[in-house]
Amino acid sequence: MSDATQSHTPPKQASRNFFQALEIDTRLLGMIGAFIVLCLVFHVWTDGRFLTPRNVFNLTIQTVSVAIMATGMVFVIVTRHIDLSVGALLATCSAMMAMTQTVVTPEWFGLGLNHPLTAPIAVIVGIVTGVVIGAFHGWLIGYLLIPAFIVTLGGLLVWRNVAWHLTKGQTIGPLDSTFQTFGGINGTMGETGSWIFGILATGLAIALLLSARRNKIRHEFPVKPLWAEFVLAGMVAAAILGLVAVLNAYEIPERRLVRMFEARGEVMPEGFTAGYGVPYSVLILVVIATIMTVVAQRTRLGRYIFATGGNPDAAMLSGINTRLLTVKVFAIMGALCAISAVVASARLTFHSNDIGTLDELRVIAAAVIGGTALAGGLGTIYGAILGALIMQSLQSGMAMVGVEAPYQNIVVGIVLVLAVFIDIIYRKRTGA
Amino acid sequence: MAQDKIDRSGTPLVEMRNMKKAFGGxxxxxxxxxxxxxxxxxxxxxxxxxxxxxxxxxxxxxxQRDSGEIYVNGELADINNPRDARRYQIETIYQYLALADNLDASANLFLGRELVTPLGLVDDARMEAETRKIMGRLTPNFRRYKTPVAGLSGGQRQSVAISRAVYFNAKILIMDEPTAALGVEETRMVAELIDELKKQGIGIFLIDHDIHQVKALCDRASVMKNGQLVGTVNVHEVTEDDLLGMIILGKKPEKAA
Structure with missing residues (x-):
């Protein structure tokens, strides 16, 4: 037993190649690569209609709802569970919110239609509904030890039809005008707002990179070369600001602008144009992705979720309350279903009976394509979001090319299986 | 190690009295x-x-026990879950169970007791620094701090588990076949470590199958058969055959401690 504290010199870095120096997960690089190839193929195939501001805008707002739930599904799958009820739960939350803003607040509370308090009340009702139902699922799974597959399969049938019961099967709408701003096209930040958001987000990302580097230096850990940090920061900035620029380039149609000016009692100046900018729903996704990533990587809760997925016995023996953890994971999933319900119903501008149908499969597929292992213990938030984006791009790209719906599903199904197979091979090769 | 040098005049560090546990009859x-x-x-x-x-x-x-009392330093201890045990500075080293394979060494070492920043976020850098300190003492050649422990050798995994006990100042250590999966050199390392821990006044329960090992490492041995205690003997006063007799036949040797 020597008492000498070892000095930790970093390993020789001479032979490291470009990507290794950047220390980006090669898996993530592969996914980004696949996504870019996919976009380019569709772009060429559609004679340049795929990568237009308009289509990028549509893609982002279509992806948000599934992507939000996929971040929660990562936690569920990492802890070796599954949630088949997310689409149905989304429908129940949506129904609760729709009834709140069309019946409860205007009639019972006497606030009338489009009152400023309506949207916040509805959102709170929705989130409480989601959390309570999710926690209940978690309790059945964690404490009564009923397999998650069964609980949520039952949940799928129950909540889909509770939603039907709440609305008597009717389509409820139009929803509150403030509420609708969460849906995408009806609520965007405008060009200036989007640039401010983009610059703030870039600044924050670079600040995080810097603080991570400083922290490593403080503890005398090896850090990547300075040029690599700059390249990484540059790539992050380009991605964020590039997306903002594209979304800003999607111009609001002239007739719509005229109506907006008329609503304010003004006349639109000649030659006036304005871009949509970043939709609020995308902002919500960005905020959720950030929070979920912080939870996954930097909180005890996240550490325990991954530890439990890696070895439930070890987690329990380390004093982690794995039962309560299950409740928390499903409660988070429920909250995210509710937020997705806000985005999904606001995008439609009404609550429909079939809202969220088959979303459970899209969400699970997004998480799995994004590298979440069903065996538990592995998965990333950004992977799931990228997975959702890839799925959505594939689907809408095929629609633009003119592939009929049944064939679209055949392709998506094959891609799902293939993606997991490639992942298995990748993990075998890298031994991860 | 011919004679017994342990002072047993004071209160025992741990006493488990009349412990009972039944599984379905x-x-x-x-x-x-x-x-x-x-x-x-x-x-x-x-x-x-x-x-x-x-x-x-x-x-x-x-x-959780059905009945029986646990005394730590002569005082009745209420242990119903692993967190309680940790409060009494009881640490366990399991051979296979207690590491999360998908996490790295420092995440495992601090599992359930993470160091946090003032904001309440886990402080990975500080935990890794601490892990490097303690692991550097126990296994000077260890370098793979960023790899999930699934990629480590049996001995390295065991050193993570032992480091955990040492780092958190265990007073009482339970080792469940700590050398079962280890090579000769690594076994020697664990034996040295046990000696070191003894000098610090730590009490150790060692579960083991290897009679040879028990003779070499233990001061006393409590032998169980079919859920009951055959007897507790001073290992320096009995032969390996005596111990085997106790294990296999449940027969207590004439000269018991």
Whole structure:
């Protein structure tokens, strides 16, 4: 037993190649690569209609709802569970919110239609509904030890039809005008707002990179070369600001602008144009992705979720309350279903009976394509979001090319299986 | 190590009195009393299914006892889960169970007791620095701090587990076949470590199958058979055959401690 504290010199870095120096997960690089190839193929195939501001805008707002739930599904799958009820739960939350803003607040509370308090009340009702139902699922799974597959399969049938019961099967709408701003096209930040958001987000990302580097230096850990940090920061900035620029380039149609000016009692100046900018729903996704990533990587809760997925016995023996953890994971999933319900119903501008149908499969597929292992213990938030984006791009790209719906599903199904197979091979090769 | 140098005049570090645990009518542990004194290694022996692991898991809080009392430093201790056990500075080193394979060494070392920043976020850098310090002492050649422990050798995994106990100042250590998966060199390392821990006045329960090992490492041995205690002997006063007789036949040697 020597008492000498070892000095930790970093390993020789001479032979490291470009990507290794950047220390980006090669898996993530592969996914980004696949996504870019996919976009380019569709772009060429559609004679340049795929990568237009308009289509990028549509893609982002279509992806948000599934992507939000996929971040929660990562936690569920990492802890070796599954949630088949997310689409149905989304429908129940949506129904609760729709009834709140069309019946409860205007009639019972006497606030009338489009009152400023309506949207916040509805959102709170929705989130409480989601959390309570999710926690209940978690309790059945964690404490009564009923397999998650069964609980949520039952949940799928129950909540889909509770939603039907709440609305008597009717389509409820139009929803509150403030509420609708969460849906995408009806609520965007405008060009200036989007640039401010983009610059703030870039600044924050670079600040995080810097603080991570400083922290490593403080503890005398090896850090990547300075040029690599700059390249990484540059790539992050380009991605964020590039997306903002594209979304800003999607111009609001002239007739719509005229109506907006008329609503304010003004006349639109000649030659006036304005871009949509970043939709609020995308902002919500960005905020959720950030929070979920912080939870996954930097909180005890996240550490325990991954530890439990890696070895439930070890987690329990380390004093982690794995039962309560299950409740928390499903409660988070429920909250995210509710937020997705806000985005999904606001995008439609009404609550429909079939809202969220088959979303459970899209969400699970997004998480799995994004590298979440069903065996538990592995998965990333950004992977799931990228997975959702890839799925959505594939689907809408095929629609633009003119592939009929049944064939679209055949392709998506094959891609799902293939993606997991490639992942298995990748993990075998890298031994991860 | 011919003679017994342990001072057993004071209060035992841990005393488990009349412990009982049944699983569906089968008495896994049936009225067993064992104790350990500071600086002592007590071997817990027996066949598979003799109840030794269940007995130890009641001490580590992994299994709740049906009845019986646990005294730590002479005071009644209330241990119902692993967190309680940690509060009494009881640490367990399992051979296979207690590491999350998908996490790295420092995440495992601090699992359940993460160091956090003032904002309440886990402080990975500080935990890794601490891990480097403690692991550097126990296994100077260890370098793979960023790899999930699934990629480590048996000995390296064991050093993570042992580092965990050492780092958190265990007073009482339960080792469940700590050398079962280790090579010769690594086994020697664990034996040295046990000696070191003894000098610090830590009491150790050592579950083991290897009689040879028990003779070499332990001061006393408590032998169990079919959930009951055959007897506790001073290992320096009995032969390996005596111990085998106790394990296989449940026969206590004439000259008992």
């Amino acid at each position: 089968i008495h896994a542990v049936d009225g067993v009393t064992v104790d350990v004194y500071p600086g002592e290694v007590v071997g817990v022996l027996g066949h598979n299914g003799a109840g030794k692991s269940v007995l130890m898991k009641m001490l580590s809080g992994a299994i």
